[in-house]
Amino acid sequence: MNVLAVVKVGSRLISRCAGNRGRGRIDARRSLALLAGCWLLVFARASIAQPLPSWNDGPAKQAIVKFVADVTVEGAPTFVAPGDRIAVFDNDGTLWSEQPLYFQGMFVLDRIKAMAPQHPEWKDKQPFKSLLAGDLKTALAGSETALAEMMVATHSGMTTDEFQAQVVDWLATARHPRFQRPYTDLVYQPMLELLAYLRDNGFKTFIVSGGGIEFMRPWTQKIYGIPPEQVIGSQGKLKLEMRNGKPVLVKLPQVDLVDNEAGKPIGIQKHIGRRPLAAFGNSDGDLQMLQWTMTGPGPRFALIVHHTDGHREWAYDRQSKIGTLDTAWDEAQAKGWTVVDMKRDWKKVFAFE
């Protein structure tokens, strides 16, 4: 049932493997069976012996390792078949940083600056006017309509292929204002290890983010090892058009799904069609996803990343402007969900440290 038992059996088999290697000539048929056992062990040890190296030993790491052992040890009453091991991750603030603004917001600002020469009317129109004058505070202080206008201007009217090229180009050239590094450098090293650890243990990992699905998909395979079809996010409507005899998909200015709060279980049902075993988030936007995951039968796991490290990353929570962790915090305390204290639990936040 737990990892120690597996490692114990493993150690016995390994000394057996080592011993046989010394004998030189052995019966071929027995060697087959033993070889298969040894190989399995090499793989098993690689993922069991030192999982999660950037995590300090503590309640969060222990809870993760215990949950994985519970669902993966065959014969255990808590065992779950590999195909049913679904894990869902929020993105902003859970897999990468979200300060001083969601990175997709930074993309919007940069795109508006880049598009301004083609839009002379923006010089006299809010929120574009403030933004182009360098007054970010006024631009972002506007109503939701103003923000929606900026989203429409930068996220619709082009084909899906064109938009993807813009995202790839931006990530290759833009730099985070505090760290002066590509935004994709600001992914959390411990979470990358967690994704790999879960996959090594037969989990299928998904992103379920309030961010735009088309904004994430061009880079999640390379950065997180998560293919486009396992990325769920907020989405606009699409339209099929023929251009020069070839079909293209055009991004329309209408919203199809806001994949946040109640939208997260809906996004999960639409895209995955079954309830996850484990969910990872950092804010109230993730509460319903965590609840949806935890109310299924059998073993379940919920984890919240708490931003406590103002030195290496940012310290914020509860009523903060971005990444509010208020009702989800209360529920995590009441239900005993795992809470990661970034300062305490993570040896490293970013790989570049």
Added chain:
Amino acid sequence: MNVLAVVKVGSRLISRCAGNRGRGRIDARRSLALLAGCWLLVFARASIAQPLPSWNDGPAKQAIVKFVADVTVEGAPTFVAPGDRIAVFDNDGTLWSEQPLYFQGMFVLDRIKAMAPQHPEWKDKQPFKSLLAGDLKTALAGSETALAEMMVATHSGMTTDEFQAQVVDWLATARHPRFQRPYTDLVYQPMLELLAYLRDNGFKTFIVSGGGIEFMRPWTQKIYGIPPEQVIGSQGKLKLEMRNGKPVLVKLPQVDLVDNEAGKPIGIQKHIGRRPLAAFGNSDGDLQMLQWTMTGPGPRFALIVHHTDGHREWAYDRQSKIGTLDTAWDEAQAKGWTVVDMKRDWKKVFAFE
């Protein structure tokens, strides 16, 4: 570059394996390397030597095998990395039968009969009145509004879990009127072999159907080996509600996506986020999916199942009431897409024959 070369190398290695087995005692280290080779070969031969046993040798089978060889032989200019090998399949008329009516339509009719005692008002209301009186023709001859009313009555107002249970129960008890067998017995054996063959060759297989996503997902893993998250279909809107302190998802009577014709590339983009390498369909509803697939760069494959076997299955096409194959047929002829003649190309249609 082609399968024959692989089989040739394979045969040499296999005689080596067989020879060594006879010697009894051999050097352990050499046996390891050889063993690994033999094992790989057993797997390789299983999928390469006799793929698609229910397919007659002919242009359709040859085209499939050639395409798979083109994208899987490493070093070939047409090679595609395993993660990028996406294949999409229509369901009704492509993976299972669709006569005398889409099977989901049969489910609707049976559900209305089952629900009638709770709906006394249906006795005087079309299309329910005709349907309950056994006059299927009048019920189905009604306007699109009438059909929509039957869909709403049977596909909304319950939770996703409740609907799933209804589908599972129906499949376990309902029998196809002609074959007197469960509907899931009417899947095409050659297409099951094709799905397995593609997966053995590193493809990820998806369903992209005009049918309901929630209607297919409860059984596609068991019948096709395709997990729920790889099933795309027409969808209604969902609403998250708390019931007895637990979240449930309620199926609403509003349509979210009609995954047919232009809706298929949209469904593919929303769920998969990249263009498939290969697409399989049988009707004009699949045309845009086939076009979308074929206009990508590099090697591509499009196949249409043509219903020509009135004895073993049904013979129909062009302007038929269900499964019209008209513009897609013309385009397949013009562009040289592969067309399966069920009578000519399939040794077997159903496993039970």
